[in-house]
Amino acid sequence: MANKGKSTRGTVKDFPGFKANEDAEALRKAMKGLGTDEVPIVKLITSRSNAQRQEIAVAFKTLFGRDLVNDLKSELSGKFEKVIVALMTPACLYDAYELRHAMKGAGTCENVLIEILASRNTAELGNIKQIYKQEYGCELEDSITGDTSGFFQRMLVVLVQANRDSEGKVMDSSIEQDAQDLFKAGEEKWGTDEEKFITILGTRSVTHLRKVFDKYMTISGFQIEESIDRETSGHLEKLLLAVVKSARSVPGYFAETLYDAMKGAGTNDCTLIRVMVSRSEIDLLDIRREFRQNFGKSLLQMIKSDTSGDYSSTLLLLCGGDDE
Known part of the structure; x- marks a missing residue:
């Protein structure tokens, strides 16, 4: 239910x-x-x-x-069909389906892996893994290791373990240590110790991480996002940034994801559909608020100007109102 x-x-x-x-x-x-x-x-x-x-x-x-x-x-047909079929897909199946299709066939859609695995909580990830196995007869982790490589793969595997410290768990004694370790692994080091970033960002509770980010700022004079930006690149950089942004605020992360999907020429409709559908019963009201706050326009207005027809009507009704 x-x-x-x-x-x-x-x-x-x-x-x-x-x-x-x-x-x-x-x-x-x-x-x-x-x-x-x-x-x-x-x-x-x-x-x-x-x-x-x-x-x-x-x-x-x-x-x-x-x-x-x-x-x-x-x-x-088209995008209208895609959004309606997405809405008709059982919620528990939808993430598993999107992950599967991001890896199936030639080429991998890394952005889908990043968006889903960086933003879902431990319980959601456990559920996704179980359903993935039921539906596709193989472990999600095996699909990921078969389709990705390097530190990007390692970070995804850590996230898929769904062994992040329980929500609210803060180890006061190790906040300073974690912040120092991240600093030493990045800004202070010639080259980057990716393993350290992966372990800390992939296993500590969200509450703990927020305190680590504050301490990191005090120690280094940089936001952790700035350091990741400088120290890493490609898919690993995108994944680490998504984990940090989700730890700070999941609605904030999705507001930015939606904005990026619609800004500039051409709209990334796959992302737009996935976020609107998958968050519509969870936190879309919060995403709307963050969107308004961070980008100075309402999500509704931006969808209106970026989409058309029945597809647009569907997204606008899902959006559920304006924040102007």
């Missing part, structure tokens, strides 16, 4: 007075006959929680003997 306790900062919640059969009938009606009526599809799917959407899919099969997702795929 819906993830209680955690979903309070989402824009999408359980729909009151929900009736799966009625919704299934409304969707069938929207797709039956000549042409598809996209408006009811958008309105209905964006206003039901993921758990409710799964119930609608079951009702659809029971009533009509048809697979709802397959019907939607055959009636819709």
Whole structure:
């Protein structure tokens, strides 16, 4: 069922007075006959929680003997189809699916691995690993080691272990030590000791890391992000920065991810869809607030100016309001 306790900062919640059969009938009606009526599809799917959407899919099969997702795929196309199918994917499966498809076939989409593995908490990572194994018959770690290399691979493997210290655990005695170790491993060293960065950033609790970052600033006169920027490069740099930003603020990290997906020429729609869908029941309200604060414009306005058609309508409804 819906993830209680955690979903309070989402824009999408359980729909009151929900009736799966009625919704299934409304969707069938929207797709039956000549042409598809996209408006009811958008309105209905964006206003039901993921758990409710799964119930609608079951009702659809029971009533009509048809697979709802397959019907939607055959009636819709392009980015609109992609966002609707993402919304119809069980939440627990969605991350595993995205990780799998980032590694399948020729080339690896490192940004997807970075975004998901750097931002999910220990419980979420444990869940992803379990579902990945069930769905694809292999360990997530094995897929990662088969598809990546070097220190980038090592950091991903550390994150996938999901053995970060429990939330709230702060080892006061080692805050100074960790900050000094990071300083010695980077700014003070000729070359960089990546292992030290990987161990500390990959295993300490988020609360502990925030204190380490403050201490690091005092010792070095730099923000840890500036040092990572100077000391590392490529995918490893992106991954370490994502871990640091997520430790500081997960909504802040996603606000920046969304902004980067839309700024400049061309929009990275895959990222836009993934973040909007996967955070819609978790913390999209907080992401909106951070977005407004950090970039001086509302997420809603930026989506409006960067997307069009039914695809745009879907994202705007998920966004759930303006922050101007």
